[in-house]
Amino acid sequence: MTRGKTTGSCLCGAVRYEIEGPLPAPSACHCAQCRRQHGALGVYTLAPTDRYKIKGDRNIVWYESSPGIRRGFCRICGSKLFWERADSGQLDVTLGTMDQPTGLRIEKQIYLADAGDYYDPPSR
Amino acid sequence: MAEGEKRPSRATGRCLCGAITLEIRGTLRDVVVCHCGQCRRQHGSPPSYTAAPWADVTVNGSKHLKWFQSSPDARRGFCRICGSSLFWEPMGSGRVSIAAGCLDRPTDLRTVRHIFIADKGDFYEIKDGLEQLPHSMMAQAR
Numbered sequence: 001m002t003r004g005k006t007t008g009s010c011l012c013g014a015v016r017y018e019i020e021g022p023l024p025a026p027s028a029c030h031c032a033q034c035r036r037q038h039g040a041l042g043v044y045t046l047a048p049t050d051r052y053k054i055k056g057d058r059n060i061v062w063y064e065s066s067p068g069i070r071r072g073f074c075r076i077c078g079s080k081l082f083w084e085r086a087d088s089g090q091l092d093v094t095l096g097t098m099d100q101p102t103g104l105r106i107e108k109q110i111y112l113a114d115a116g117d118y119y120d121p122p123s124r
Numbered sequence: 125m126a127e128g129e130k131r132p133s134r135a136t137g138r139c140l141c142g143a144i145t146l147e148i149r150g151t152l153r154d155v156v157v158c159h160c161g162q163c164r165r166q167h168g169s170p171p172s173y174t175a176a177p178w179a180d181v182t183v184n185g186s187k188h189l190k191w192f193q194s195s196p197d198a199r200r201g202f203c204r205i206c207g208s209s210l211f212w213e214p215m216g217s218g219r220v221s222i223a224a225g226c227l228d229r230p231t232d233l234r235t236v237r238h239i240f241i242a243d244k245g246d247f248y249e250i251k252d253g254l255e256q257l258p259h260s261m262m263a264q265a266r
Contacts, residue, residue: 011165011194026247028169036140039209039223043169043247063206065140073207077192078200080168080207094168100161101246118155118172118224118233120252 008098010079014059017081019093020051025107026095030115033065038080044092045104049084052091137226139208143188146210146226150180155224155233160240162194166202167209170245173221174233181220 006023009016026045034042054060060081062070072082083092095102115121137146153175163171183189189211190204201211212221224233238250242258250256 009165011162012192028248033140035225036138037206037208037225038167038169038171039173039225040167040169040171061204061207063141065206071207073202075190075204077166077194078190078202078207078209079166080209095245095247096164096166096168096170098247104247106248116172116225116231117229118174118227118231119235122251 006098006102008081008093010059010074010077010081010097012074012077012079014076015054015056015074015079015081017055017093017097018053019047020053021047023047023104026104027108027110028106029110030121031111032114034111035114035116037065037071038094040096042083043095043106044083045095046090046092049089049091052093135231136228137210137222138228139188139203139206139210139226141203141206141208143205144183144185144203144208144210146184146222147182148176148180148222149182150176152176152222152231152233154236157235157238158240159238159244161243163212163240164243164245166192166194166200167223170248171209172224172235173212174224174227174231175219175221178218178220181222 006019023045029042059075060072061075062072064070068086073080112121135148155172155174157172159170189201191199191201193199198214202209209223238256241256
């Protein structure tokens, strides 16, 4: 867990966010949807939506990647920022858009059965 | 024969929503993982890239492809509908780096190297035993 305030932004700076309070250790997702969209693993932590302050949210494009799931990216630079399950009250955020240091460390690998074939996935 | 230029193949790929599809003739470079701060922010985590000459790449649905110039000599291409990262292009090189994640399986590709680890994020370790370079190896390394 990290404490205090976490800040981050997309690559071009059009979307910025602050998150108040602690964040759980991130997970690295190997699913095919994350792989296609990120061109990478999907590495996310999450917090209740009401702990976020988002500036420039008019620049976020939301894409519904499955029923009730949407992914948010910057319309200008394409940075992948958010993953949200409808009506959950929570918002997942990518570790890559957080300002360094994040003080967080991946603790869980998920959807390993769907991993890409061009790398050796970790054992857990 | 140069390293990584040994795989005569034809690959296909697409963004997450399918609005953009790719066909690549000829050879694809081995996969390189880039740990630079720009890639980390744009992809949301360190991306894996292969590469090819533009002349070997056919892009269908290119009206959905949006380019963002991320440095004076390079730009990044993504789908404006679903946000999928597809390309990193060192402009004027005649080559393009292609996000390995958009390729259909089996890709018949392998990851060989990590670059820009001097800029690596603090939220993961690299434990695969592959070569690590502090910066780039060449302009088209991504």
